Amino acid sequence: MPLAEARALLPLRPKTPVRSCWKDADPTADHLALQQIAIDCQRYTPLTGMDEFGRESIFLDITGCAELFGGEQNLLHTVMRDLSRRGFQIRTALTDGIGTAWAMAHHGQSGTILPSGNEQRALEPLPTASLRLSATVIEMLERLAVHTVGELLRLPRTLLTSRFGPELLLRLNQALGVTWESFLPERLSMPLIAQWSADDALTDQRELAFVFRQLLAELLAQLATRRTGLLELHCELRTETETVTVPLQLAEPAHDLRHIAQLFELTCERRQFPGGVFAFRLKALRIGGLHERQGKLLNDAHDRHDQEIRRLVERLSSRLGQQAVLRPVAVADPLPERALQRVPWLADAPADPAKFYVPAVECCISRPWRVLTTPQPVQVMAVVPDGPPRRLTWQGQTWDIHQAWGPERIESGWWRAWDIQRDYYRVETADGSQFWLFRDARRNGWFLHGLFD
Amino acid sequence: MAPSTLAELRVALAKQTGSRAGVLTTGIPALNRILPEGGWKAGNLIEWLADPGAGACDLAFRTLESGSPCGLWCLVDPERTGYPLAALDRKCLIVRPTKTQEVWWAVEQALRCPGVAVTWCPIDSVPERVLRRWQLAAEAGGGIGMLFRPRQVIEQRAWSDLRLAVTPVVRSSRFSRTVRVEVVSCRGRLGGQAVMLELHHAPDAVRVVSELDNSTLAAERPPFTLRCVGRVG
Numbered sequence: 001m002p003l004a005e006a007r008a009l010l011p012l013r014p015k016t017p018v019r020s021c022w023k024d025a026d027p028t029a030d031h032l033a034l035q036q037i038a039i040d041c042q043r044y045t046p047l048t049g050m051d052e053f054g055r056e057s058i059f060l061d062i063t064g065c066a067e068l069f070g071g072e073q074n075l076l077h078t079v080m081r082d083l084s085r086r087g088f089q090i091r092t093a094l095t096d097g098i099g100t101a102w103a104m105a106h107h108g109q110s111g112t113i114l115p116s117g118n119e120q121r122a123l124e125p126l127p128t129a130s131l132r133l134s135a136t137v138i139e140m141l142e143r144l145a146v147h148t149v150g151e152l153l154r155l156p157r158t159l160l161t162s163r164f165g166p167e168l169l170l171r172l173n174q175a176l177g178v179t180w181e182s183f184l185p186e187r188l189s190m191p192l193i194a195q196w197s198a199d200d201a202l203t204d205q206r207e208l209a210f211v212f213r214q215l216l217a218e219l220l221a222q223l224a225t226r227r228t229g230l231l232e233l234h235c236e237l238r239t240e241t242e243t244v245t246v247p248l249q250l251a252e253p254a255h256d257l258r259h260i261a262q263l264f265e266l267t268c269e270r271r272q273f274p275g276g277v278f279a280f281r282l283k284a285l286r287i288g289g290l291h292e293r294q295g296k297l298l299n300d301a302h303d304r305h306d307q308e309i310r311r312l313v314e315r316l317s318s319r320l321g322q323q324a325v326l327r328p329v330a331v332a333d334p335l336p337e338r339a340l341q342r343v344p345w346l347a348d349a350p351a352d353p354a355k356f357y358v359p360a361v362e363c364c365i366s367r368p369w370r371v372l373t374t375p376q377p378v379q380v381m382a383v384v385p386d387g388p389p390r391r392l393t394w395q396g397q398t399w400d401i402h403q404a405w406g407p408e409r410i411e412s413g414w415w416r417a418w419d420i421q422r423d424y425y426r427v428e429t430a431d432g433s434q435f436w437l438f439r440d441a442r443r444n445g446w447f448l449h450g451l452f453d
Numbered sequence: 454m455a456p457s458t459l460a461e462l463r464v465a466l467a468k469q470t471g472s473r474a475g476v477l478t479t480g481i482p483a484l485n486r487i488l489p490e491g492g493w494k495a496g497n498l499i500e501w502l503a504d505p506g507a508g509a510c511d512l513a514f515r516t517l518e519s520g521s522p523c524g525l526w527c528l529v530d531p532e533r534t535g536y537p538l539a540a541l542d543r544k545c546l547i548v549r550p551t552k553t554q555e556v557w558w559a560v561e562q563a564l565r566c567p568g569v570a571v572t573w574c575p576i577d578s579v580p581e582r583v584l585r586r587w588q589l590a591a592e593a594g595g596g597i598g599m600l601f602r603p604r605q606v607i608e609q610r611a612w613s614d615l616r617l618a619v620t621p622v623v624r625s626s627r628f629s630r631t632v633r634v635e636v637v638s639c640r641g642r643l644g645g646q647a648v649m650l651e652l653h654h655a656p657d658a659v660r661v662v663s664e665l666d667n668s669t670l671a672a673e674r675p676p677f678t679l680r681c682v683g684r685v686g
Contacts, residue, residue, distance in 0.1 A: 305568035309525050309546075312566040316548055320555055326547040328537055340538060342547055369510040370575075371536040405627050432621025433506030434630065450536065452630075453503070453510040453575070453601065 124150030201276025229253030524570030
């Protein structure tokens with residue numbers, strides 16, 4: 001339903017506070033998630049498949065598998081328990097046929113185990129929608145006052161096809177188990193692997209790069225047929241004593257051999273391979289669809305720059321590590337060292353970044369451009385014990401303080417693990433330099449926290 | 454069509470439309486007047502020489518805010534003290550290398566990338582060959598490189614296109630601070646020009662007040678301004 005309609009359903013004055021949140025519908029993501037659940041359910045049976053009708057169900061063919069779980073009842077209970085633990089709300093039914101199972105799971109009692117031969121008796125009280133009919137056929141049946149499967153079964157079978165089309169009779173026979181039905185089982189996609197091995201070890205970086213390019217070309221050729229690119233690559237290099245793993249992650253799917261090979265060379269610069277490399281194994285961990293963009297004759301600088309930025313980030317991350325290539329994110333925290341977090345650029349961006357917290361102070365003290373990770377203790381002389389500083393000594397150098405603005409009190413709540421109470425001052429020395437000092441009320445000392453560069 | 458042909462077409466189009474491609478205004482006419490190109494020229498490497506706490510970063514950022522260069526703002530932060538709160542509205546990349554050679558390499562990569570509008574790096578000592586590589590990388594990338602270095606390097610040879618010295622002036626108030634900016638050296642021109650600027654703390658547009666204006670602040674909280682207090686030299 002539309003968002004406005006959903007919000008209108010919320011009570012105006014609820015007895016208990018109602019917390020609401022909403023997201024845009026994403027059928028593709030839903031389908032992929034359901035597909036993944038179907039693959040995960042292969043721990044119970046090798047044959048699992050998706051429901052092509054409602055796209056919200058999965059089928060498990062448990063023929064011969066129930067004994068491994070101590071019977072059908074235990075198997076059903078295990079499936080329900082495992083999926084419930086993952087946060088899903090599920091309804092299940094165990095029957096001889098796909099149609100019957102669908103009907104019982106959607107419209108019958110959840111957790112039903114239907115003995116063979118009882119399909120008709122179980123289906124009779126269910127609505128006609130349990131037969132997986134199209135909306136048109138259901139509407140026609142409703143107009144004829146046929147609301148349940150039992151009422152439908154009392155109609156002459158020979159007239160159903162001519163009156164409602166072949167679909168109704170087919171679905172009815174499938175539900176009763178008269179017509180055999182199957183589903184397309186989900187299969188894990190074949191892993192994309194390229195490997196190489198030799199008796200003589202590779203010791204030169206250029207040899208490693210050459211072999212990597214050969215294997216990468218083989219991998220990319222497999223991806224090219226699917227019009228996909230590499231997103232994450234796992235390289236295993238086996239030496240005499242160990243297996244070194246070199247991960248490569250890209251900002252977006254790519255199939256540029258030269259660029260990916262360059263990333264590998266940059267990553268290997270930081271690593272050692274004692275004794276040389278005897279075997280190489282590349283495995284594509286994540287792939288993605290390639291997005292082809294229509295090129296423009298002029299004014300396409302924005303698209304080109306985006307691609308250049310992605311490649312820069314990938315190069316920097318390959319050589320320096322992902323933890324060294326960051327993006328700043330504001331955090332709603334009064335402590336200056338925590339108010340600005342730096343997250344890896346290649347990691348997912350925060351879904352709901354916090355609004356930047358700025359203390360609303362009259363004196364409008366701005367934040368310095370340089371904030372020390374750990375505040376450094378300094379020697380300060382003040383006229384009065386709780387007054388502003390008048391002389392500062394830091395790293396062997398002494399400054400007379402010409403002016404000081406503050407204090408700005410920043411303290412953490414008692415529920416934090418550490419208790420912080422700081423009085424910040426922006427000070428200007430006799431030569432005009434400005435520093436950010438604070439007096440720690442807990443430790444009773446002065447610290448330099450930043451410089452107004 | 455070859456990429457070089459497209460690039461030539463773009464330059465020709467820019468010339469025909471009259472836009473002065475490649476020069477970013479600082480937003481401060483008095484500062485523009487002392488700069489050789491009348492602003493920050495794309496592909497230039499600019500050195501800011503200042504003591505700690507002098508206000509060079511603050512001034513540099515405000516000039517870039519006025520020009521609003523399109524692209525990524527890359528901060529190479531070897532000391533891990535960068536606090537770019539003011540840049541959160543921009544697309545900002547922070548690079549934190551641990552080794553000195555990695556810092557040099559990262560700055561060169563950022564300067565060379567066409568998608569990076571501004572490369573920003575506080576750094577102390579850099580060999581001349583590395584500075585030369587950075588200068589060439591900035592020319593190739595077309596962005597603006599800003600290096601923040603200690604004042605002591607003023608005696609060293611300059612490979613940057615523009616070298617500015619920032620000196621704080623002791624006439625700050627609660628809402629402002631004053632700095633003196635001097636062009637130490639630049640390509641193709643003699644240096645020596647200087648201007649005094651007053652940096653205010655509050656968000657608003659940037660404007661310049663005439664030299665005859667009284668620079669004493671009003672009692673109320675003033676808007677965000679960058680005032681030209683006086684021209685020296």
